[in-house]
Amino acid sequence: MESNTEMVSFGIIANAGDAHTLAFNALQKAKVGNIDEAEELLKKSDDAINLAHKSQTELLFKEANGEKTAIDVLLIHAQDHLMTSMIAIELIKEIILLYKRK
Numbered sequence: 001m002e003s004n005t006e007m008v009s010f011g012i013i014a015n016a017g018d019a020h021t022l023a024f025n026a027l028q029k030a031k032v033g034n035i036d037e038a039e040e041l042l043k044k045s046d047d048a049i050n051l052a053h054k055s056q057t058e059l060l061f062k063e064a065n066g067e068k069t070a071i072d073v074l075l076i077h078a079q080d081h082l083m084t085s086m087i088a089i090e091l092i093k094e095i096i097l098l099y100k101r102k
Helices: 006-033 035-064 075-101
Strands: none
Touching: 006 035, 006 075, 035 075
């Protein structure tokens, strides 16, 4: 049976992955001038990344309250996936703003 940390890791990976995909889909829509669709996809991306971030924050609160978290490769991968997705989303938002100025 998987530990709670493994389940949280899988949740972070899944939600961050969804957010990443939605953001890149938004970028593709913006590239062809579909700014309204791009913005809707960005909202969905934000919802997904917020779910992933919430899971990470829950782990941090537990750690701060003295509950140690087992650090394994899966959790490290989840953290990496979350952070790279977050930075990609922020950059994509800036690029879409540039498309909107045209």
